Amino acid sequence: MIRGVFVLGEQGNMIYSKEYAKGDSKANMVEFLVNLTHFLKTIDLEDKTEYMNVNISRIFYSKKDPFTFMFVADKADDANQIEEKMGELVDSFMREYANLALANQSLDGFDAKVDEIAVTMVKVAILGFAGVGKTTTLHLLRGETLPLVHDPTIGVSIKKLPEEISNANIVLWDLAGQSRFSILWAKMIANAQVVIIVTDSTLENVLRSKKLVSLVKDEVPDAKVIGIANKQDLPTALTPERVGQILSIPTYELVAIDISYRDRLIQIIRRAILEGKAEAKAA
Amino acid sequence: MPKATFIVQYTEFHGLIVTQRYPTSLSLNEKILNLIFLEHQKDKKEELIYSEIEGMKIGSYSSALYPGWMVCTVLSAEEDFDHLQRDLAGSGRLILALIAMDPESFSLEEILEKGSILKDLTEEQKLAEVFLTPSSALLLERMQTEGIEKAAKLSIWLRNQVQNDDVDLREAMAPLMESGIVAVELLGKTSEMVFLVKDIFGYREPPVDSILKIKETIPSIAEKYIEFVTEFFSPASPDKGYNPTLPVDDPNSPILEDREKIARILAERIHYRILTSLREQPLSIADISLKTSFPESVVRKLLYSLEAEKIAIRFEEEDLWGLLTNPRIESFLPEYLLPVISKKLSEKEISSDVARRHLELLIQTWGVAK
Ligand SMILES: Nc1nc2c(ncn2[C@@H]2O[C@H](COP(=O)(O)OP(=O)(O)OP(=O)(O)O)[C@@H](O)[C@H]2O)c(=O)[nH]1
Ligand SMILES: [Mg+2]
Numbered sequence: 001m002i003r004g005v006f007v008l009g010e011q012g013n014m015i016y017s018k019e020y021a022k023g024d025s026k027a028n029m030v031e032f033l034v035n036l037t038h039f040l041k042t043i044d045l046e047d048k049t050e051y052m053n054v055n056i057s058r059i060f061y062s063k064k065d066p067f068t069f070m071f072v073a074d075k076a077d078d079a080n081q082i083e084e085k086m087g088e089l090v091d092s093f094m095r096e097y098a099n100l101a102l103a104n105q106s107l108d109g110f111d112a113k114v115d116e117i118a119v120t121m122v123k124v125a126i127l128g129f130a131g132v133g134k135t136t137t138l139h140l141l142r143g144e145t146l147p148l149v150h151d152p153t154i155g156v157s158i159k160k161l162p163e164e165i166s167n168a169n170i171v172l173w174d175l176a177g178q179s180r181f182s183i184l185w186a187k188m189i190a191n192a193q194v195v196i197i198v199t200d201s202t203l204e205n206v207l208r209s210k211k212l213v214s215l216v217k218d219e220v221p222d223a224k225v226i227g228i229a230n231k232q233d234l235p236t237a238l239t240p241e242r243v244g245q246i247l248s249i250p251t252y253e254l255v256a257i258d259i260s261y262r263d264r265l266i267q268i269i270r271r272a273i274l275e276g277k278a279e280a281k282a283a
Numbered sequence: 284m285p286k287a288t289f290i291v292q293y294t295e296f297h298g299l300i301v302t303q304r305y306p307t308s309l310s311l312n313e314k315i316l317n318l319i320f321l322e323h324q325k326d327k328k329e330e331l332i333y334s335e336i337e338g339m340k341i342g343s344y345s346s347a348l349y350p351g352w353m354v355c356t357v358l359s360a361e362e363d364f365d366h367l368q369r370d371l372a373g374s375g376r377l378i379l380a381l382i383a384m385d386p387e388s389f390s391l392e393e394i395l396e397k398g399s400i401l402k403d404l405t406e407e408q409k410l411a412e413v414f415l416t417p418s419s420a421l422l423l424e425r426m427q428t429e430g431i432e433k434a435a436k437l438s439i440w441l442r443n444q445v446q447n448d449d450v451d452l453r454e455a456m457a458p459l460m461e462s463g464i465v466a467v468e469l470l471g472k473t474s475e476m477v478f479l480v481k482d483i484f485g486y487r488e489p490p491v492d493s494i495l496k497i498k499e500t501i502p503s504i505a506e507k508y509i510e511f512v513t514e515f516f517s518p519a520s521p522d523k524g525y526n527p528t529l530p531v532d533d534p535n536s537p538i539l540e541d542r543e544k545i546a547r548i549l550a551e552r553i554h555y556r557i558l559t560s561l562r563e564q565p566l567s568i569a570d571i572s573l574k575t576s577f578p579e580s581v582v583r584k585l586l587y588s589l590e591a592e593k594i595a596i597r598f599e600e601e602d603l604w605g606l607l608t609n610p611r612i613e614s615f616l617p618e619y620l621l622p623v624i625s626k627k628l629s630e631k632e633i634s635s636d637v638a639r640r641h642l643e644l645l646i647q648t649w650g651v652a653k
Contacts, residue, residue, distance in 0.1 A: 001296050053386075075386060076297060123296060155317025158298040173298070176317075183324050191295040 001121040002082065003057065003072045005114050007093065007101075010066035012037040015101050018114055019072075036061065037068045049083040062086050064094055067101070071118070081120075088117050121169045122273055125189045125223075127212050128198035129205060130177035133230040136256040137198060138174045141165070141265060146257050152178055156188055165266050170273070185212075186219045194272045195220060197247065198228040201237035206246050213247050224276030226268065227251030233258070285342075285367075287357040288395060290378065291316055294351060303391040309357070319343045319355060331372045333364045342367065344375025354378045369404065369461070377552040381581055384553075388578035409462040410483050410612045411549035418445055418455035420543070426465060426479040430620040431633055431641055434467060434475035464614070466644050470637055478641050480648045482617040485545035487525060487594075487608035489516055496564040497605070504565070504598050508605060511596050515607055525608070545610045548592065553577075557585045558594060558610060565598065565605030616649045 007016040012034040032054065040063055049062040053075060060071040060082050069090055073082050097107045126134045131150045139146050141161060153176040161170040175181070175188055189195055195216045199209045209227075216225050229243040233255045244251030252268050254261055289304035289311065299316040315336050322332045323345045331344050340358040354375040358364060364371075382389045404412070413419045421444055426432065438452040456477070459465045464481045489512050498505045516525050548554045560566065560574040568586070572579045586604050589595035596607040620641075628638045 074294070074296070076294070076300075121296060154314045155321055156298060157313060171296070181321065184321060187324065188298075 001074060001077065002085070002118040003074070004070075005089070005118050006033055006070040006072075008033065008037045008068045008070070009101070015067070016107060016110060016114075018111065018118075020119065033059075033070055036070070040068055049086045051079065051082075060086055062090055064090055067093070067098070069093070085117050085120070089114065092117070119168055121171060122194070123171050123173060123192045124194040124196065124269065124273070125173040125175060125192040126196045126198060127175050127185060127189065127216065128177055128228075129208060129212075130179070132177060132198045132200040132205060133254075133256040134174050134177060134198050137196075137228065137230070137254065137265070138172055140256050140259065140262055141172070141269070143262065146259070148257070152176065155181060155184060161269075165270070168273070170269075185215060189216060189220055189223070192220055192223050193276045194224045194226070194269070196226055196228055196269070196272075197249070198230055199243060199247075200231045201229045201234070201240075201243055202231075203238060206238060206243050210247060213249060222279075224272045224279065225249050226272050228254050230254045230256050285356045285362065286359045288391060289355050289357075290382070290391060291319070291353045291355060292351055293320060293353075303389075305391045305395050307392075315339070315341075319353060323353060331368055331375065340364065342371045344372055344379075346376065346379060349379040349383055352379050352382065373404065373552055380551070380553045381577065384584050385578060385580045388580050390578075393576060393578075406462075407549055407612050408552075408555060409458075410464070410614060411485070411546045412458045413462065413464065413483070413550075414543055414546040415550045416455060416458060418450055419458045421445070422455050423459060423464065423483075426459075426477065427482060427617070428623075430479055430617075430623040431627065431637060432477050434477050437477055462614075463648065468640065470640060476637060476640075478644050479617055479620060480644045481614040483546075483612055483614050485542040485549070485610065485612045487541075487545060488611050490562070490606035490609045492562060493564050493606055493609075500564065501601070501603075504601055504603070507598065508565070511607055515593065544592065546612055548589075548594065549610055549612055553581075554585060554589065557582065557589060558606065561595065561604065561606045562609060565603040567603055571604065616645065620645075 002020065004017070004019040006014065006018075009015050014030070014034075017030075036059070040061065047062070047064070049060055051058050051060040053059075057072050058075045058077065058079075060073060060079075062069045069086060071082060071086060071089075092113050093101075093110070096113075097110050100107055126137060128134050130152060135151070135153050135157065136146055138157070138159060142159060143162065153174055155176055157174045159172050159174065161172060173188060173192065175185060197209055197212050197216065199206045206229075213225065213227075216223065227244055227247045227249045229238065229240040229251055231237055232240070232253045238246075240251050240253040252264075254265060287304065287306060287309040289309060290302045291299055292302050293299050299313070299320055301311055301316070304311070318336050319332075319334055319341060322334055323343065326332070330346055331342060334341050334343065340360070340362070341355050342358060342364055343353050343355040345353045356367075356371055356374075358367070378389075378391070378394065381394070413423055418441060422437065422441060425437065425440060429437075434452065441452060441455060442448055442450055456465065456467065460467060462481075462483075464479065464483060466478045466480050468476055468478070470476050494505065494508055494512065497508055548558070556575045556577070557571060560571050566574070568579050568582050571577075571582045571586075575582065577585070586595050586597070590597065594606065594608055594610060595604055597604050624633075624638050624641055627633045628635060
């Protein structure tokens with residue numbers, strides 16, 4: 001995934017920068033990028049995008065005088081796809097923002113454009129104690145047959161959401177809820193843009209789940225967090241309002257074994273992703 | 284030979300991914316990967332872990348140096364994990380070091396097929412391994428002053444030193460015991476005693492064999508070679524050159540630091556392979572790559588780092604690499620302990636049985652007439 005987008009001016013001055021995820025240390029990276037711009041001045045890229053590997057990352061760069069454009073991506077990413085995106089970004093910038101940048105004016109709207117181009121992957125983590133219905137929720141979202149028995153997830157199960165739901169690449173991390181896996185939770189929610197905390201809506205489970213809310217707030221303070229009051233078909237279920245009050249996060253009702261909830265759930269997740277982005281921008 | 288080997292990488296976006304496997308027919312599933320990963324997350328200090336999952340016996344290696352990576356080996360039914368531990372940790376470390384150097388050119392298949400990666404450690408590597416674990420190196424230092432010590436006391440001392448209650452004396456002691464540097468014996472009914480029976484000494488030797496060989500094979504560079512080596516070991520005054528036998532008292536002296544550096548380079552299998560390939564004579568990068576089965580890109584990087592340590596040197600015109608200094612590690616009889624033992628005995632810190640046993644061990648190890 002693209003972890004950062006940078007546009008530098010003639011003097012190696014930063015015109016625009018945005019980071020989507022932590023990678024190598026930021027200070028090092030910026031220094032490296034500035035040096036790279038100076039170096040690029042001395043060679044002719046002929047409008048091509050090239051890349052080099054730096055530690056865990058791969059840096060893609062392209063030049064269009066007097067600007068230098070860079071993506072920090074992962075080595076595992078498909079280079080062709082990233083080069084394509086670079087092309088899109090350069091075109092859009094040169095067409096609509098180059099003059100503004102040269103005149104030192106603010107680049108209104110460029111940020112949204114960058115999101116549109118660069119956000120190729122959204123990580124959504126589903127967290128909750130054992131048997132509350134996380135895997136069932138995942139199957140519901142993917143439009144698959146719903147499991148009627150509890151087959152505990154081992155570690156994590158990572159699945160994509162179908163394209164019809166969103167053109168961004170949404171990757172769901174269905175974490176294992178059994179307590180022996182709890183040591184993995186903090187690690188596995190890292191860099192999630194959205195965390196969904198699923199409860200089975202019993203008082204006992206919702207109270208315990210408050211711990212999960214604090215875990216998420218500590219580990220991924222920038223993530224959008226929502227609650228799910230699942231198993232609303234059972235007589236023991238607290239109302240979603242009550243669950244939301246206890247957890248202090250926006251909470252939605254669900255019966256994960258009932259496909260009629262699917263569309264609603266998709267809307268909720270779409271909105272969470274958008275709101276997450278909006279909040280990140282405002283911050 | 285283990286049945287199969289596979290490498291797993293965990294990233295925050297893709298989760299657990301098998302980056303390479305050998306043989307390629309090996310089939311794995313998410314559950315296996317997750318359970319191995321879980322074990323490594325549980326006990327972060329442990330680098331090598333044994334698990335039995337779905338009937339597979341798996342030894343897996345991870346290291347804080349390479350977060351997210353695991354090298355996993357599937358053992359055959361008759362193989363015993365306990366006996367393979369050292370080798371698995373060593374090859375795991377080697378593989379991860381190679382990947383970190385150049386992920387693109389790394390091929391598990393090549394390394395496993397040609398590399399005979401699970402070679403037994405040589406004597407000098409066993410000695411050097413002491414320096415790979417900081418707590419083992421600390422223990423050695425302590426034993427050099429104490430000579431004999433109760434295991435229980437040593438354990439408390441170590442815990443204090445590293446400020447960590449989890450540190451395991453057994454584990455820290457393992458490389459010392461394996462290389463015969465210390466002996467641990469139960470004396471009397473309760474107290475386990477640790478004896479220092481060998482001390483070790485890392486140093487640089489002039490690459491004599493390699494120079495002799497080159498005089499025969501490529502005489503044209505022999506003169507230059509000798510010049511480089513002389514320049515290092517005995518340069519014209521006022522420079523002092525390198526003399527490892529000078530007595531050093533200052534704990535910060537560069538010679539002491541160099542000893543540890545030498546030991547660490549010998550213990551790092553990836554460096555060790557390169558330098559042993561050069562002991563015989565200077566070689567080209569292609570030759571070294573062939574001999575070590577490391578990709579050329581990796582060989583080049585390793586040579587540069589050995590050059591920076593003044594171990595390797597490049598003959599530019601011929602494009603050959605040779606040893607400037609030959610790292611060695613040797614054990615010697617810790618004679619300096621004799622007064623320590625007698626003092627401990629006279630101050631009743633140890634019994635005469637213990638003192639006698641220590642002398643016996645020293646004699647057994649070093650022979651009567653040396
Ligand atoms: N009645 C009812 N049962 C549900 C609902 N959602 C899930 N279940 C059942 O709850 C059980 C557990 O569901 P899973 O989705 O496997 O639970 P999980 O949260 O993934 O559990 P772990 O993987 O162990 O953490 C299954 O038997 C589901 O059929 C629901 O809304 N109502
Ligand atoms: Mg599950």
